Amino acid sequence: MEESIFQPYLATKSIFRMDREILRPSYIPDKLPHREDHIEQLAQILAQALKGERPSNVLIFGKTGTGKTAVVKYIENEFRKADAARMVHYLYMNCEIVDTPYGVLQGIGNRFIENFNQRIPFTGLSTDRVYNLLVEKLDEEKRVVIIVLDEIDKIVLKNGDDILYQLLKINDDLSRARVSLIGISNDLKFTEYLDPRVRSRLSDEKMVFPPYNAEELRDILTERARLAFDNGAAPEAALSLIAALAAQEHGDARRALDLLRVSAELAERNGDDRIAEEHVQRAKNKIELDTVIEAVKSLPTQSKLILLGILLNEEVGNTKLTTGEVYTTYRELCRRTGISPLTQRRVTDLISELDMLGLVHARVRSFGRGGRTKEIQASVPLLDVKKVLEKDELLAEVRGYRLKVQTTLI
DNA sequence: TGTCCACTGGAAGGGAGGGCTT
DNA sequence: AAGCCCTCCCTTCCAGTGGACA
Known part of the structure; x- marks a missing residue:
């Protein structure tokens, strides 16, 4: 066969044993090290469902990557195995993606509607209508419905607790079906935003x-590495290092697994047989940069313009900016690109969003007579991110544009 | 001690885009 | 076609504010 340019890459022996899905956070292994107790506890609560009774509602707290979602999905699989008759419906919903009351009701409802044409549309009906539709659908049969609301704090923060109130009292409107809720939150304090009645029922x-601490992370990594790699491809030293790095980042197992996967990919690409x-x-560096670049790429144009404005300032040595300065630069960029500018009020919000995404640092500071404003600073690598921003067609007019250096008088 | 700057961030509301109901 | 309803993105309006300075 003729040599193709792909040949060298195909020839390198993969250090992954089989598919690398095993190292993705979405993969649920048969064993979740250091979460056995949690699984048991949750199973004990939810076992009621198999007797046809409504289990208690559960609230689960924990930072990202502490295994909340994994445990909940693990239980889901167990229900699949145990409940052949499908009396128990277990459905998972992420409130960061579906973040409106309407969306949640619609999402739940559609799980019970097989006929595509009868599905609840993603907009158009009144929320009450969707609720009634949902009640009607659920009550068609005697069954127990366990609804997992992941990132439940997101929806409460955005929309208040009306939707939870509604879902909690849904059992009063049902005669045959029963509904339980499992709420998952990153934020320990989130119940403070809830109405006391909702809080106690939920x-x-x-x-x-x-x-997880470093040791526990190492166990998790060892377990996964055993499944994913051939012997010796992931030496203990490497796993310990990864565990230690991830432990520094608040014990996030997802981070640890990502790090392991990317490390292995880099080793493989390099032609090495072990990490x-x-x-x-x-x-570690690659993941950090990739995350930032992905976030920047998916920004709406207006936010890109604002971020570019901040970076252009940084480029000329202006690292700490006020809202006013950012807005002035932004207006200039709008003028040059022909994009119609937003109001300063809106831009403040977009700056706060950039802050939440971790792309900039913005904190409110008072300069006395100089007023009270945000102090804004980019927190992304200037050159890499600028390159990404300049790829945007809408920003073509300002490629290579530089700000004039401020002549400081003093 | 009070003033006053440059905003902050809440509230209300408009209107576009989507889609059902009658 | 007219009338609703929902969400998203945005504008307008504005009371509130931390702290350097007079």
């Missing part, structure tokens, strides 16, 4: 998932 049972410390360090 948290019949509470569970807290503590962050070395160097691969781990490079993987």
Whole structure:
């Protein structure tokens, strides 16, 4: 066969044993190290459902990557196995993606509607209508419905607790079906935003998932590495390093697994047969940069313009900016690109969004007579991000544009 | 001690885009 | 076609504010 340019890459022997899905956070292994107790506790509560009774509502707390979602999905699989007759419906919903009351009701409802044409549309009906439709659908049969609301704090923060109130009292409107809720939150304080009645009904049972420490992370990595790699491809030293790095980042197991996967990919691409410390360090940098670049790419144009404005200032040595300065630069960029400018009020909000995404630092500071404003600073690598921004066709007019250096008088 | 700057961030509301109901 | 309803993105309006300075 003729040599193709792909040949060298195909020839390198993969250090992954089979598909690398095993290292993705979405993969649910048969064993979740250091979460056995939580699984058991949750199983005990939810087992009621198999007797046809409504289990208690559960609230689960824990930071990202502490295994909340994994445990909940694990239980879902167990229900699949145990409940052949499908009396128990277990449905998972992420409130960060579906973040409106309407969306949640619609999402739940559609799980019970097989006929595509009868599905609840994503807009158009009144929320009450959708609720009634949902009640009607659920009550068609005697069944127990367990609804998992992941990132439940997101929806409460945005829309208040009306939707939870509605879902909690849905059992009063049902005669045959029964509904239980499992809420998952990153934020321990989130119940403070709830109406006391909602709070007490929602948290019949509470569970807290503590962050993993380095040792526990190493166990998790070892377990996964055993499945994913051939012997020796992931030496203990490498796993320990990854565990240590991830433990520094608040014990996030998802981070640890990502780091392992990317380290392995880098080792493989390099033609090495095992993961070395160097691969781990490079993987760490790569992940950090990739995350930022992805976030920047998916920004709406207006936010890109604002971010570019902040970076252009940084380029000329102006690192700490006020809202006013950012807005002035932004207006200039709008003028040059022909994009119609937003009001300063809106731009403040967009700056706050950039802050939440971790792309800039913005904190409110008072300069006395100089007024009270945000102090804004980019927190992304200037050159890499600028390159990404300038790829946007809408920003073509300002490619290579530089700000004039301020002549400081003093 | 009070003033006053440059905003902040809440509230209300408009209107576009989507889609059902009658 | 007219009348609703929902969400998203945005504008307008504005009371409120931390702290350097007079």
